[in-house]
Amino acid sequence: MSVLSTSNYPTSQIGILGAGAIGQLIGFQINSQLQNQQKMSYITQATGLISDPSPHLTSLVSQTHHYNAHVLSLHSPEISEIKLLIVAVKAYQVFNAISHLITKLPADCHILLLHNGLGPHLEILPLLQPHQGLSLGTTSQGAQRIDKWHVKHTGKGLTQIGHYTGIAMADEYRQLLSHSIPDCDFVDEIIPALWQKLAVNCVINPLTAIHQCKNGILQQSEFSEKIQQILFELNLVAQKEAITLDMQQLTQRVLKVIQLTSNNYSSMFQDIQHKKLTEIDYINGYLLKVAQKHGIQLDVNQQLVESVQLLAQ
Numbered sequence: 001m002s003v004l005s006t007s008n009y010p011t012s013q014i015g016i017l018g019a020g021a022i023g024q025l026i027g028f029q030i031n032s033q034l035q036n037q038q039k040m041s042y043i044t045q046a047t048g049l050i051s052d053p054s055p056h057l058t059s060l061v062s063q064t065h066h067y068n069a070h071v072l073s074l075h076s077p078e079i080s081e082i083k084l085l086i087v088a089v090k091a092y093q094v095f096n097a098i099s100h101l102i103t104k105l106p107a108d109c110h111i112l113l114l115h116n117g118l119g120p121h122l123e124i125l126p127l128l129q130p131h132q133g134l135s136l137g138t139t140s141q142g143a144q145r146i147d148k149w150h151v152k153h154t155g156k157g158l159t160q161i162g163h164y165t166g167i168a169m170a171d172e173y174r175q176l177l178s179h180s181i182p183d184c185d186f187v188d189e190i191i192p193a194l195w196q197k198l199a200v201n202c203v204i205n206p207l208t209a210i211h212q213c214k215n216g217i218l219q220q221s222e223f224s225e226k227i228q229q230i231l232f233e234l235n236l237v238a239q240k241e242a243i244t245l246d247m248q249q250l251t252q253r254v255l256k257v258i259q260l261t262s263n264n265y266s267s268m269f270q271d272i273q274h275k276k277l278t279e280i281d282y283i284n285g286y287l288l289k290v291a292q293k294h295g296i297q298l299d300v301n302q303q304l305v306e307s308v309q310l311l312a313q
């Protein structure tokens, strides 16, 4: 992997909103690409005095790496210098977080949303300043938070990023992200790529949460029909949105992710276990919302949403 010179990429100009497992993994990956001991900036909703953390990451080969980071609050003056904001909060937090931050960011700050599910890109459109650039992305890298500033990288995965609206991401940041995140592709058509990831989450997340199981259990034959039904309904809606999905490839992709992450507990399973809000409204719930717009009823996905909402009560 090549190392880029730091002069063009001051990390102080890159902010990561949300210091969860994926936010810290990406922060570490960007930081490792830079040559000198610059600090990553994590923006959190915390108030009051925040001391700089000493984050560390345990790699796939169990090596622990320490790196430098700042924590900025929403009121830190440094926010006005951020040129690339990577948003790695949960889908249901995106709108609120961006609405608090948007007027403090420079007008040319490019925003990259990186979360499970779909929908927040539409919610934040009215908040964007004229021409402000927005990219969307998805990653299937695995990461687990061991404690507040210690994250374990638990699985390799593909990261896809693409332009959505406004001014395109500056080349220097595209290059930085492609060089620092393993298996990171910039794609021309990000929305179909996000629908494919949506399909993965529409299957794995609610089924593992409802059946309280690891992802791998979904390989059992009793789940095959349900998986097909979920994907069939998803494809009906995708077609109405003029998104072409190859059902055979999509099924293979979902089964492959189940196999590759067989030992993991999905984020929705974990959210339910930890009594946290789930992203169901932005996964199967997003599908229902788009289906309703087209006058389609989705019985199987509707039932999944209701079951997860019941569990979450």
Ligand code: KPL
Pocket (backbone or CB within 6 Å): 116, 140, 200, 201, 204, 205, 215, 257, 261, 264, 265, 266, 267, 268
């Ligand atoms: O993205 C995931 C999640 O848990 O949210 C998958 C790919 C299903 C891996 O667990």
